[in-house]
Amino acid sequence: MQHIVIIGNGISGITAARHIRKKSDHRITVISAETDHFFSRTALMYIYMGHMQYRHTKPYEDWFWKKNRIDLKRAYVENVDTSAKTLNLSGGEQMKYDKLVLATGSKSNKFGWPGQDLKAVQGLYSYQDLESMEEDTKNISRAVIVGGGLIGIEMAEMLLSRNIPVTFLVREASFWDHVLPAEESEMINRHIREHHVDLLLSTDLKEILPDENGRARAVVTGNGEEIACQFVGLTAGVSPNVDFLRSSGIEINRGIMVDACLKTSVDDIYAIGDCAEFRQAIGERRPIEQVWYTGRMMGEALAETICNQDTKYNPGVWFNSAKFFDIEYQTYGWVWAKPKENESTFYWEHERGKKSVRIVFDKASDQVLGVNVFGIRFRHEICDIWIKKEKSIQYAMEHLREANFDPEFFKRHEEEIVNAFNLTFPDKSVTLKKKKKLLALFG
Secondary structure, X not given: OOEEEXXXXXXXXXXXXXXXXXXXXXXXXXXXXXXXXXXXXXXHHHHHOOOOOHHHHOOOOOOHHHHOOEEEEEOOEXXXXXXXXXXXXXXXXXXXXXXXXXXXXXXXXXXXXXXXXXXXXXXXXOHHHHHHHHHHOOOOOOEEEEOOOXXXXXXXXXXXXXXXXXXXXXXOOOOOOOOOOHXXXXXXXXXXXXXXXXXXXXXXXXXXXXXXXXXXXXXXXOXXXXXXXXXXXXXXXXXXXXXXXXXXXXXXXXXXXXXXXXXXXXXXXXXXXXXXXXXXXOOOOOOOOOXXXXXXXXXXXXXXXXXXXXXXXOOOOOEEEEEXXXXXXXXXXXXXXXXXXXXXXXXXXXXXXXOEEEEEEEOOOOEEEEEEEEOOOEXXXXXXXXXXXXXXXXXXXXXXXXXXXOOOOOOOOHHHHHHHHHHHOHHHOOOXXXXXXXXXXXX
């Protein structure tokens, strides 16, 4: 029996622990300095907004860990001695391991802005960030958010739930325009402003000014404008949490370098989740994947490698989902901000500007390459089939009803979308088919 130590109790580390336990009798210890128990990180915003309490975010009862013989250790790992297979913990304690899993997640980016370490200046990643935000946003009159990504949108929604006015500094010319095509990006610009957020595009942060107590009192933008505020959210992305490993001898670039089986450069040490960086990216995927479901899948694959045989991480077709205030977003396959030379794209947007569908396909073969959906829910398994089985754009449009996952009381738009497609691509004109039973699609 070996001692498997996992640093980090997020989705990747806990998934690895659970699946190692299912497959073996190894001794398992999970170390975290953040919380005693695993919780849903994506629910942090709902705790702040009063929709949930912390205890509601724990997927497992507190007795689960003892029953499944997974030891939990609340501690901070200061460094790793790989030659002695020893972890040095805060307070002078040490812990031996036979195999080590690094699942240390991310930290909020800081780019050396003057004042970035003042009180009431923070990112939003950890439970401690939530606690700080809870304390530092009491009785304030304005907040400024820096960085136009998904965490920034979440933080804006949190603050608005408490009637705190928000100014949003976005360096790009349009919100998330390095990810979203122009039409979808503009839709989100409008939606942000409809929620009374002061959205300042093409505006970067120059510095954060302190008050006499060392707390943020204003920001200065790149064009010299001073904006009074009492809280600054730094949401310009995240980066792997790996600084404590710099002297360990483990190969590190931006993240901890791993192969396809999630092995690091040091024997018996593995890395999974946000902190892992693949030496060779998988297809079009980025070398670092900071997404909830990819962390879960890495945890499952690594458990197989540790307990049975080397198993490559195989995430399948890329997908992701998010929410921009009231507009839900799904993406499948690859939809780039600007189409590639071999790509054609069909785009439909509802006249009210809060729903859209984009399907990207290959010019030569008509094969579906990617799907973006805003304000309408599509079935994951259907989009996965379109891409994995190389279905044509004509097939996708004909079978659009099968993809729609909206409840029956939601208005459906398939006929309108197909009509728009036929006008845009008359040479590919299709007829919308009736909805089939889903089981028939998997035959």
